[in-house]
Amino acid sequence: MMTLRVNGQDHTIDAEPDTPLLYVLRDDLQLNAAKFGCGLGQCGACTVIVDGRAVLSCVTPLVLLKGKQVTTLEGLGSVSEPAPIQRAFMEEQAAQCGYCIAGMMMRAQALLQRNSKASDEQIRAELAPHLCRCGTHMRILRAVRRAARLMDTAELLPAQQGSAR
């Protein structure tokens, strides 16, 4: 049994300490965004944010997460109140089958939180761990750039604009 803080809420998780975070999120917490793509740390579909940094949840066992904060895509926003990254991906229609997208978005979110002025080259380098088989890469890049612009503008707006967590 351990307490895991996910999207700002504490949860008591009944799972062995060697359980990868991915299974905890999907099975114990019924969260859909982080996906099983390979379980081997090769494709990025399982990416979430832990203490502000993007991690591959399929190779991050519970034993590493004591006292850390986990953020999933669900924690960033919703359909009615989307975060800048979610708005950007919707506005750019940056998805075909969409299976890889949640992981991409979390990686991008972590990058933009660190550096909202990331260059195109930096974005590409940052997304290197992520695979997309449908070939949506161009739109994903456009969406991340758009999200960066949205986040920059959001900083200038009064706090009541719903964005981030």
Add this chain to the structure above:
Amino acid sequence: MTKAGIFRGIIAVLVVGAAAAAFVIVWRPAIAAIEPAAQQSFAPDLVRRGRELAAMGNCHDCHTVRGSKNFAGGRPVRTPFGTVFSTNITPDAETGIGQWSEAAFRRAMLVGVDREGRHLYPTFPYDHFTNVSDDDNRALYAYLMTREPVHAPARENRLLFPFDLRILIAGWKLLFFHPGTYRPDPTKSAEWNRGGYLVEGLAHCGACHTPRNALGAERANASFSGGDADNWKAYAINAQSSAPVPWDAEAIYTYLRDGWHPDHGTARGPMADVVSNLSEVPASDVRAIAIYMADVFGEPAPERKRRGEEAIAQAKSGAVEMQMDSQGGAIYASACAACHEGGRPPPYGGINLGLSTAVSDPDPRNLANIVLSGVRPVEGERSPIMPGFASSMTDAQVTALLNYLRSRFSSQPAWTGAEKTIKDARGAETAFLQTSAGARNAPADPAQRAKP
């Protein structure tokens, strides 16, 4: 003549003599500039030979920055004296070596002096290239002069005073540099001698694998006892080797040629570039290097040999009981064992850590680097992928893991200062990751090597 006068005279002579001697030591004449050689004046076979030799010498990797043009220079090399940037060795007339005659090129290789007569920093390993034969230099020249000329002015070195004074290099050379051609050992085989010629010369293994003195020169009495490359440890590759399984000629050959060996691991860090290149030179040359280096390693003592066989047996025997009680053990069992004890053989399965030099070496740097950054895929080619754990593990967690691996998978005394190593590893944005052109034709299952 008064005594004072004679004394003054002698001083004057000495001063002039010393100055003359210094001048002779320091000054080098410029060699006349030439018109850039026409490409077709080089025989295709010579150029081809030069290509192989350039791969052997790893020219491309130091003289190219990732994302930029081949051989255009600008790659930073950090030294204790500051940062030196590699030069543009494309045949560009203005910013490259387009105006260098073959004689100028040969002089640079043999004694580390550029066309205009300036001493070159020994970051350019002419202490090794001095051994390159005239024929090989001719081929290298032909190859370099037929590359695409790129206009890219050299970047200013950032060296601490007084090391930014090139004149001091002359002194350094006087103390530490021994020009000359490699002398074969008549008691050894032709293959051994070929290997020695390459290792001591173009392949410049010692440049990374030999420790250096305070003035940055290789310590002649500690050849191959271990050195540095970027923030990686270049392991001892002589009798001081800390590999759990002793190296023999066959293993060295396989490792250098394919980039990995089931009993030793996968070449990563700056070594990945080296094996990448060695996969493209004649196999006979790699074999010669292996023969020579096997001799450098020497025959292992029976006790060492026995421990090596034990390590292999242990690795083959399958999973050992997972130790979940210690933090490091729990981390290993849950984050690492799935690949490292999953039964899938290297290079695509994680190596059994009982066979890994990274765990057995006194220096934990390489293990820290790999745990933090993982192993990145090579573009479009079959290659191992390991996730990095920099984002999911704290320094304390990595430290616990490293210490656990050390105690579980080696019989060596515990590391001290692993925590600092990890902090430094995080901070040191190794030039390798940022600026190198990246390994290509990466380590792969040799059965798949020739496949599309």
Add this chain to the structure above:
Amino acid sequence: MNAPFDLDRRQLLAGGGALIVSFSLKGAFAQDQGAPANPARPPPGSLKISPYLDSWIRIDADGSITVFTGKAELGQGFKTAFQQVAAEELDVPFASLKVVTADTKLTANEGYTAGSHSMQDSGTAIQNAAAQARALLIAEAAKRFDLPAKRLKTENGAVIAPNGRRFSYGELVAGDLLHVQAASTSKLKDPATFRIMGKSVPRVDIPAKVTGGAAYVQDMRPAGMVHARLVRPPSYGAELTQCDTSAVEKMPCVVKVVRDGNFLAVVGSKEFQTVKAMKALAAAAKWKETARLPKQDDLPSVLSSLPSQTSTIFERSDPTVTGQKAIEATYTRPYQSHGSIGPSCAVAQLTDGTMTVWTHTQGVYPDRQGIAEMLHMAPENVRCIHVEGSGCYGHNGADDAAADAALIARALPDTPVRVQWMREQEHSWEPFGPAMMTRLKASLGGDGKIAEWNFEVWSNTHSMRPGGAGCLLAAQEMEQAFAVPPAKPLPLPEGGGDRNAIPIYTFPNAHVVHHFIPDMPLRISAMRSLGAYHNVFSIESFMDELATLAGADPVEFRLRHLDDPRGREVIEKAAQAFGWRKGQTAPQDRGYGFAFARYKNLAAYCAIASEVEVNRETGRPRLVRAVAAVDSGQVVSPDGLINQIEGAIIQSMSWTLYESVTFDETRITSIDWQTYPILRFDAVPDSIEVHIINRPGKPFLGSGETGQGPAAASIANAIANATGKRLRDLPLTRKRIKDAIDA
């Protein structure tokens, strides 16, 4: 007609005035013409196989509208596109409709969502059904208003009289108003008046996908669900000789170990525990392996030496035209993998004699048939419901995962069973895109035009889809195993290995031969664009080789031989948008390439111009930019179309530059992303432009597979232009390019 089924659903459907969905059970496949439609003048699209309007459109008394399609959303945006089509023709707001996709209980049998047929078949059916439904609603309103129909108009889901009186659709619907067979023609809206069709509407499925909503079969969590993992054999045809399951059965959370012949699986209440149990079970299993795979690096001679059935599929001759300069070339393609990002998954439950399977198969009806046969159940007692998976790009492991889930669910009645394949299993067991070889010979006349053209292609079939149970892995592995059915070629004009083998160009003498190879040393089936990828790669590479021989510009050379005006326009558009100039030279280390094809010679047209950079020292190829032009007839969603073409170019680039399945004598060895690398962001081009040539009023043309072939050839031609060396063996890897440059 359809009696027993109707009664069940009549009871199930809510709303007294609801129309009942009914459809013909006879038409098992889209091509079946035995449905009760007027065979002389069949209605358009899939209305042929399911002519009742209410099979497609249901309007409830409360006005809610449901559109039914037998096709599946694969990530192409079809749900949205069909919603647009129906909303347009019915004159209702876009948001007032919902779309129900492939479900053997609710929707027509439209076969597979494949072959780029969805728009042509289902889209056309929906468009016409909606238009005819609207006409019937107007007619009913006219009766009630006692006014002529032409004085009424529709707006926002109501029929409105000139005086403003209105009847909502819900009020008009009564009895079986829409239970009529479709007429063979409809009065479709004038494209000039389109409000929704032809506009880019945000896709209805994306919001959930970017906010963590349940969107995929992988997200299903019905109450009481258990997790299952398979232990697949290590190679084709391996036999399970020994497996002591007792230790695994005692592992934590394990519910059951299922073993049936060579089929082996473990079921558990918690997912990660089940994965661990799977590993233990795999370690306990002993197999006898008998597979003998061919030599991977010698596929061309494997292909040419396997027995084949040869047929001439196109012949044209004009003895007055003979060629003077001749060249020939052979092009090859290895086995390639779908490589779906999400390994296959399915949920199945057996309750009250009905097996329900939630699956991302492309064909719910054929998969149902296979599963029913496997389980010796009547097809009516098996229901397959399509739920999205990750992109499949053809026949991947989805159908097999569905069968796996059904087989396990049978052993655990009343329990939802979720089967999730592992990454290695998806890579090893998916049916690959077949290896192919083409041999081309052609000659030029004195006028610089092609005088003679010879094309031969060697290939397996490109479809081993269920259908029969024997196509499903579980059925092959069971004790009472089903044999793999004999391979059959897919008939032209669609074709399989010969898809796009017949050139679209006009040559005075042309001879096209298909060598169909029935033996399948590796498991193969349909992969996006089927044979068209390699055939177009071959034809368009060879056209460039001939253009060089003729000393002609590649674009101009193609136009010389192309009569089709829409094809010509697509070529001209792509060239112009790219900035293609006759006699151009690319900058140092770069090359320009061009290619064109009409998918299947009857679907969408696509031309692609590309610029590629080749690093002379390493051989590394990099697509710098690509400019495409596409004509897909009437465009429903411009953005959806652009998305598909962009995706096609990038996917094809990955196939073309990197991909080949690897295997040794016994086993597939490319089993994960280490050993089967695909494109990553470091190789993504600087830009891709897609220019659409819209044809309002023209039939929809399928565009999901139109880009792959031209992209491959365009890149190959650009590499040849950059390096002066022609590469003909896919994939065009860095090493091959380097060796060609060095040679």
